[in-house]
Amino acid sequence: MPRVVVDVMPKPEILDPQGKAVLGALPRLGFGGVTDVRQGKRFELEVEGEVTEAVLAQVREMAETLLSNPVIENFDVRVEETA
Amino acid sequence: MPRVVVDVMPKPEILDPQGKAVLGALPRLGFGGVTDVRQGKRFELEVEGEVTEAVLAQVREMAETLLSNPVIENFDVRVEETA
Numbered sequence: 001m002p003r004v005v006v007d008v009m010p011k012p013e014i015l016d017p018q019g020k021a022v023l024g025a026l027p028r029l030g031f032g033g034v035t036d037v038r039q040g041k042r043f044e045l046e047v048e049g050e051v052t053e054a055v056l057a058q059v060r061e062m063a064e065t066l067l068s069n070p071v072i073e074n075f076d077v078r079v080e081e082t083a
Numbered sequence: 084m085p086r087v088v089v090d091v092m093p094k095p096e097i098l099d100p101q102g103k104a105v106l107g108a109l110p111r112l113g114f115g116g117v118t119d120v121r122q123g124k125r126f127e128l129e130v131e132g133e134v135t136e137a138v139l140a141q142v143r144e145m146a147e148t149l150l151s152n153p154v155i156e157n158f159d160v161r162v163e164e165t166a
Contacts, residue, residue, distance in 0.1 A: 007125050031145050036129040044092050046119040062114050066105065
């Protein structure tokens with residue numbers, strides 16, 4: 001069954017305190033080699049029927065109006081096959 | 084440059100109030116055809132040097148100890164090429 005995934009990430013120029021908190025915690029936990037962490041959101045949407053271009057256009061509209069804040073976040077919509 | 088992405092999602096049997104809130108809001112905003120929404124987290128990690136199997140093993144350990152709560156969440160680690 002196909003599933004539509006929406007990834008919402010803070011824009012590169014926007015400060016990301018959650019990502020910074022993770023980045024700061026890694027060395028304290030003994031993990032090295034990570035230079036940056038950004039934290040965002042992932043939405044998995046199950047849709048009725050086939051994922052057509054019209055469905056994707058509607059999901060992009062949802063992403064823009066409900067799932068993300070376009071002033072500070074970027075989003076990406078894609079289809080993922082599930083087992 | 085490669086980037087390691089960690090997706091953290093609530094386990095299927097765990098109630099997801101954030102996803103349910105989104106699902107409930109969609110019809111009120113005029114969007115139909117979505118039968119389920121799950122909301123999780125997405126982490127983008129920039130790592131020094133090449134992404135070897137050892138680096139991925141370390142990221143999986145980070146995901147298990149810091150980025151997710153294995154009791155209620157599943158995670159997925161993968162490499163993504165960036166532009």
